[in-house]
Amino acid sequence: MRRFILAAASVLLLGFPSEAxxxxxxxxxxxxxxxxxxxxxxxxxxxxxxxxxxxxxxxxxxxxxxxxxxxxxxxxxxxxxxxxxxxFGPGVPVPGVTPAPVKLRDGAGADLVAGACGTCHGVDRVVAVARPGGQWEAIVHRMVAIGAPVDAGQAGQIISYLQKNYGAAPSKAP
Known part of the structure; x- marks a missing residue:
């Protein structure tokens, strides 16, 4: 019994061996x-x-x-x-993750989406869900705020491209 108590105390104090x-x-x-x-x-x-x-x-x-x-x-x-x-900044690959290849729809801004968005994460994340225009605007502005390598004009082109090619009508709540 004493060994069990000592073993339990050492696990509590030192953590499990696998964690260490x-x-x-x-x-x-x-x-x-x-x-x-x-x-x-x-x-x-x-x-x-x-x-x-x-x-x-x-x-x-x-x-x-x-x-x-x-x-x-x-x-x-x-x-x-x-x-x-x-x-863990823009352009640093995420270890062990290979984004699915994506062929963006043709249009003005596609190259900016591939370049700017693809710098930090796969373009598959960008086009996985159709979003209402206001959401694309909010997302792009958030990405710029956290370091996406685009200026205001390029952000506008990206927003327009995403709204046109990957936009959705806003949902109507019941």
């Missing part, structure tokens, strides 16, 4: 260990390693998480943002 043996899922670099501890207190690494945002997007995300209780000090925020933007 897992490697850090984040690439080497300054702030890696801080992120591994602060971020995985509440969720797994997946939500972080799957995102692709520029510095502005990561900064907003880090501040949001700090407000929710992430243990990152004010003097650590910029280093964390730089680490995240470098390792």
């Amino acid at each position: 043996q897992q490697s850090n899922p984040f690439p080497a670099g300054e702030s890696r260990d801080l992120i591994a501890v602060a971020c995985t207190q509440c969720h797994r690494a997946g939500p972080i390693t799957q995102l692709r945002m520029g510095e502005a997007g990561w900064r907003r995300q880090v501040y949001n998480m700090v407000l929710r209780g992430a243990q990152i000090g004010p003097d650590e925020i910029e280093d964390v943002v730089k680490y995240l933007a470098t390792n």
Whole structure:
């Protein structure tokens, strides 16, 4: 009985052996260990390693998480943002994920969608669901805010293209 209590106490204090043996899922670099501890207190690494945002997007995300209780000090925020933007920024491939090839419909703006949207995620995500025009506008503006490499004119072309080629009529609630 005493062995069982000691074994149970060691599991509670030290964690399960398999957890202790897992490697850090984040690439080497300054702030890696801080992120591994602060971020995985509440969720797994997946939500972080799957995102692709520029510095502005990561900064907003880090501040949001700090407000929710992430243990990152004010003097650590910029280093964390730089680490995240470098390792999980636009153009950095998502490990193990190969997006399905997509042939976009011809039209003005298709090249911008393929280039700008395809920088951070597969174009398959863009065209998977037809959306009302206002949703496309909101999505494109959000992507620009988090680091999509387009200017205001290009964003307008992308919105027009998506509304025309992948738009849907707004649903009418009962």
